[in-house]
Amino acid sequence: MQTPPSIHLTMGPRPQAATRIHQSWARCADLDPALLADPNPLPRADLDVRREAHRHLLHAAEPSLEALGALADAAHNVVLLADASGLILHERGSRSFQDKARRVALQPGVSWAEPLRGTNAIGTALHDGRAVRIHGAEHFLACNSILSCHAAPIFSATGEILGILDLSGPADDMRDYVLALVQRMARGIADQILGESPLRRLDFRLGQGPENGGHALLLLDDDARIAGANEAALHALDADWERLIGTPCAQWIDGPLHTRDAPLHRHDGRPLTGRLIVPPRMPARPASAPPAPRPAPSASLRPEARPLPAPDAVSAPLLDQAVRALDAGLAVLLCGETGTGKEVLSRHIHARSTWRDGPFVAINCAALPEHLVESELFGYEPGAFTGARREGARGLLRQAQGGVLFLDEIGDMPLALQTRLLRVLQEREVQPLGSDKRVPLSFGLVSASHQNLKALVAQGRFRADLYYRLQDMPLQLPPLRDRHDLAAFIDEAYRALGGRLAADARHALARHDWPGNYRELFSVLRRLRCQHPGPVPVMAGSLPVDIGQPADAAPGAPADGPGPAAEPDHPPGARPHPGTGLRALERHAIEQALQACQGNVSRAARRLGIHRSTLYRKLK
């Protein structure tokens, strides 16, 4: 294939350029020059849809874009914000440089992902999940050697890339501090998004002074488990998101977390200074106030930055059936208990179906705010109602055009809305609020529910006609307890985390009921691995006390296998009174262990084979 005249690949990165740039060049070696030659900007209307889908990110980034944009303007640079696919959503800064940048398609509506523009700061930062500067001839495309670009990822509180912040200027004006500045701004945007969470927040620093690293933030759920973290927190705790999320905060930080100004310590004893911030409850909206449109937290167009769990022996046949059905124009309905992987399967379906080049729009019907449902789903014309955005909105259904619409928790959709949705699905057209025009719709439809929709129909809580419209191909995702290969599956999953399970632990885990299915199982396994980082296989005695017990274990009845609660630490002959229940047995074992260890909680926990934080929790 001939290289188009405007696209000369440069001779390669400078010899002193870092390994990452060489690696990026190696990734780009086989790129199709024809693809590279055609930046293929999104039409304005489609770009607006992408911006709409990212309005939360754009809103959070606004103060940083403004501050950095002013600097960039003065320095004849531009600031760019790209989404998690590398598509540039927004630009600020110097007009004269914007014009130059446009000549090489560095402009909103163009994707700078590596496979489309070769080695470049946005694409390479996106690929590596790390900030990077790509200067002059380090760019894969010769035409881009006029640029010096600095890009940093913006991470969500759970480590997914939400977007990329970039500052670009002419190659003959490189300044060393710029990358650190962009990285700092990107972290500021991430903190802004994290700070909007309704969860409690632990705000801390390593050491006593401001010189000890950044402003670390942890989000804590009601059980004081870590639900989110910023990059500074990872640094302060010497951890990564994978190891932190879902673990009890007490596993990482010692100190009374329930107070506001607490003396805290990292587990190696290094002091932390911090405080717990409890966000104020959202004030109730006064009845008379018009409903103000706001970003729909219930919908996402975001590609999963974390890899999806690969289809396995159980989900692969379901996936095949679903893809065949969707490609044949049928609606797919996924049913299964919570955490059985309905959303994961739906993303695989999208990725394998003929709709894969279009968006994946997931709508959580249970979380759609009732007063916004119609406008969020169907869109509206400018000025359609009081409080509407001036420019109107396309609505989520139209955002799914050409892709897959995933209606999660469909059983929770209010009846009135079911009627409208049915009409839209039957007619394959939507009429935005305030408009007299109908817009044709074309997407693949996948719905999911953890509820028995047939029973809801029988109770009159779900429209029968909508039910039949959604379930051309109904598929049931089995709960974990129905997996014949559960012990082997758990063993393999734990090995993938780098650990080993002894046979008794494997079997105790396989006997557990797992009401939270994959979500619960993986949370327990990750926690276990944190508590037992070494190579020694974990024994059943080290499992959390509530694992491995049949849900209806009779008090005093012999347990179905070894496990900590099955072997309460009491002297022979001092068995607790029969009929005291599982909790009482556990309580008794804890009291005995504490007594034997003169109240030393750490030693008692070791004796019971559970983690100290678990014992603290049980003592509350």
Ligand SMILES: Nc1ncnc2c1ncn2[C@@H]1O[C@H](COP(=O)(O)OP(=O)(O)OP(=O)(O)O)[C@@H](O)[C@H]1O
């Ligand atoms: N086959 C699998 N192997 C490993 N992990 C999985 C698998 N399927 C799902 N998971 C993990 O389990 C968790 C729950 O998955 P998912 O959100 O798809 O379930 P769901 O059925 O949609 O849950 P809910 O009904 O509560 O929304 C996710 O963290 C996902 O990564």
